[in-house]
Amino acid sequence: MNAFRAYSLLSTINTCRLIRRNLPSNSNTSTLRVIADRVGVKRRSRRFLRNYILANGLLFGGGSLYYFCYLTTKQKRQIKVSFEGLQRALRSFRIGFLIAVDYKYHFWTIPDTSPEYDSKLKECHTRAAERIAQGCIENGGLYVKMGQGMVSADHILPREYTDGLRLLQDRALRRQRNEVSQLIDEEFGCEVSDLFSYLSPEPIAAASLAEVYEGRLKSTDERVAVKLQYIDLQDRFTGDMLTIRMILYAIGRIFPKFEFSWMIDSVKSNLERELDFKLEGENAEQCYAQLSPHLKYIYVPKVFWEYTTKRVLVMEYIDGIKISDTKKLQEANLPLNEVDTKLVEAMAFQIFHSGFVHADPHPGNVYVRKDPNTPTESNVQIVLLDHGLYVTIGPKDREALCQLWKAIILKDEAKIKQYSLALGVQAKDYLTFAAVLSMRPIHRPIHDMAISPGVWDRMSPDEQRAARAQGKVRFPSEKEFLNMNSQQKMAIRKDFATIFSDIEDSILRTLYDMPRSLLMILRNLNQIRSTIRDHGNLIDRHTIMARSAILGARKYETPQRLIKDRIYARLELFMFDLILFKDRTERWFKFKFLKFLVIFGYMSKETEKLVEQFQ
Known part of the structure; x- marks a missing residue:
């Protein structure tokens, strides 16, 4: 140990001598001060870094202790949702940026009259749809719902978009383990077994906002359909809607012709109503009360109000066939033309007569069966499901x-x-x-500068020349x-x-x-x-x-x-x-x-x- 100390002392002395030998004599004192100052700065930096790490460690440790020991399960979920919301927002902005760059890059020098314009445009549409679909799947929940809404707008959006997003119609969130029992506990303050004598271990149907399970009521042994909302949807609603609003605003700034940010308030209002299952139950009863006196072939499942909350809906279980399952409808001897006629009559009655309209009658929400109370040949019964989204026409x-x-x-x-x-x-x-x-061509072209073939062919040559002089053209x-x-x-x-x-x-x-x-x-x-x-x-x-x-x-x-x-x-x-x-x-x-x-x-x-x- 003494030899080691002697060696350290000699090394320090030799280092000082070397410094003094290579410097002018009048700078010896100032140089040593600079070295001393630098050594002091390093020591202070190390002390600050040590204190910073210690403070953050204490903060992280204390926060973790508070998170795991004092917060309820619901509070923990809300904190988790907040951090995941930031991740979803960054992912969405990245996808929006890539789509915008793709369109701008490919059409920077290509006019819309170019022969390659159509093919390039379709390619860009396809890539954009693929990116949007992947982003919706990764983000889940409300994003999937928005994507499904885009699919139903195939009369407005390009076909490449609706085809690329169609896979979202079969997508749903993945429910976490024990989420069902946790949701029942939060809504009713009891166990699942206290309400249901049986609840299917797997959902019989799933969508972007909820899953449906088959069950039996413990009190009456009635067979029911139990609709359970994904537990964190309402927690993430505000953040996700803000992100979607910002993305639509950015798209409108980049592409002024596609400025749809004005739609977000309507979309937000619709989603808020869809997330309220009590309102859905009320809509179901109002729909049946208005249709049943006039259209005997329409049926709406009964609501069990004592088991219904804002996030849980219990309704009568229906054995039926999805209206999109053509093969099963034919096997069950349910004529497709009668099915379609009754469906259109029901929707037309709501639009033109009652003014209370089911706004989401996609195939998963319309079931068909034989009317159990009408033993006749023409006994096709239309069962309307999912009454979360309705509009009222004054x-x-x-x-x-x-x-x-x-x-x-x-x-x-x-x-x-x-x-x-x-x-x-x-x-x-x-x-x-x-x-x-x-949703069909009307009796003449909708632009005043385009003349229909029948009108043009009846015009005299002088009238046709005058029309051309005004910039009018014959529509093929x-x-x-x-x-x-x-x-x-x-x-x-x-x-x-x-x-x-x-x-x-x-x-x-x-x-x-x-x-x-x-x-x-x-x-x-x-x-x-x-x-x-x-x-x-x-x-x-x-x-x-x-x-x-x-x-x-x-x-x-x-x-x-x-x-x-x-x-x-x-x-x-x-x-x-x-x-x-x-x-x-x-x-x-x-x-x-x-x-x-x-x-x-x-x-x-x-x-x-x-x-x-x-x-």
């Missing part, structure tokens, strides 16, 4: 909607404009609104357009570039201006259209909807007190039936003719799919 808007639909049938532009304005749409967008609402007929090759379609794109841009702006304005309840009506109609299309378009939904609208409009017109008024009303309804029959017959022959062209190779299968979109 009497004034409902009257305008009925009259608008009636005017569309009669091709009465003055009335179309009048009732479109009554529903809040701008005067220049009334034809766009009529086409969007009916359906047959002409479907027979065009890619080069001809590109030429049409160039000729109609300004018109197409105006129509796109008009659609966005229309969606912004129309009442928010009508946006949900569009969602309802689109989901019904999708179901009917999957069944093979066996019925004419346009005729069913139109007849219901006409009957609804009659309720707001002058009461038929005299016999002549009643006779006139009957004749008017007969006239409408003839108009609808003529319209239906024309569309049937057009569709069959186009199918004939596809069969014999004059048109592609892609064209056939395009035609089916308008059925």
Whole structure:
């Protein structure tokens, strides 16, 4: 030990001598001070680092002790959700940034009239849809719900988006272990076995907001469906909605034509209602009370209120077949055309008569079975499930909607404009609104600068030259357009570039201006259209909807007190039936003719799919 100390002392002395030898004599004192100052700074830095680590260790240790020993399970979950919310937000902004860069990079130098524009655009749409779908799956919950909402908007969004996001319809959150018993304890303050004599270990159905289990009530032994909300959804709601709002705002700043941040308040309101299962039970009872007196084939499961809270809903168990399971419906001898007819009649009654509309009738929420109380051949019963999302159409808007639909049938532009304005749409967008609402082409092009083929062909050569001088163009007929090759379609794109841009702006304005309840009506109609299309378009939904609208409009017109008024009303309804029959017959022959062209190779299968979109 002494030898070691001697060696250390000699080393220090030799080091000092070496420093002094290599420095001028007048700087010896100052240099030693600098060295001493540096040594002092290092010592203070080490002391600060040591104190910092010690303080953080005490803070972390104390926080951990408080977290594990003093917080309840619910409080622990809320803290965890807060940290996970930051992770979801960062993931969402990263995906949004990548999508924005992808579009900007690929279309920086490519004009929309370029031959490669369409193919590049479809590729970008596909990549964006894949990124959004993956982000929704990783984030779960409300993000999956938003993605599912985008799928149902296939009448607005490009097909690449709806196809890429369709996988979200079968996605749900993964429930954590013991979450069911924890939720029952938080809602009822008891064990699962205290309420149910049996509860299936695995869910029989799952969605983005909840899971459904089969169970039996302990008190009455009744078979029930138990809908349990994911336990942390309400905890993460505010943070996730804020993130989604910021993303939509950023998209609107980068791509002004796709500014949809105005929709977020409506979406937030809808989700808040969907997360309240007590409200869902009330909606179910109101729906059945309004439909059952008029449509005997509609059924809504009974609610067990003593077992229902904001996050738990217990209803009567229904043995039925999903309306999308075509094979099982046919095996059960349930005619698809009767199923589709009754479904459309029910939705039309809600839209045009009761004004209390199921806004989410996707295939998972509509079951079909034979009516147990009606032993007849025509005993198809429609069972409506999941009543969390409803919209109410007030009497004034409902009257305008009925009259608008009636005017569309009669091709009465003055009335179309009048009732479109009554529903809040701008005067220049009334034809766009009529086409969007009916989800089909109307009697003439919706842009004033485009002239339909029939009108153009009846014009004299001088009138056609005058129209061209004003910038007006002849719109191709359906047959002409479907027979065009890619080069001809590109030429049409160039000729109609300004018109197409105006129509796109008009659609966005229309969606912004129309009442928010009508946006949900569009969602309802689109989901019904999708179901009917999957069944093979066996019925004419346009005729069913139109007849219901006409009957609804009659309720707001002058009461038929005299016999002549009643006779006139009957004749008017007969006239409408003839108009609808003529319209239906024309569309049937057009569709069959186009199918004939596809069969014999004059048109592609892609064209056939395009035609089916308008059925």
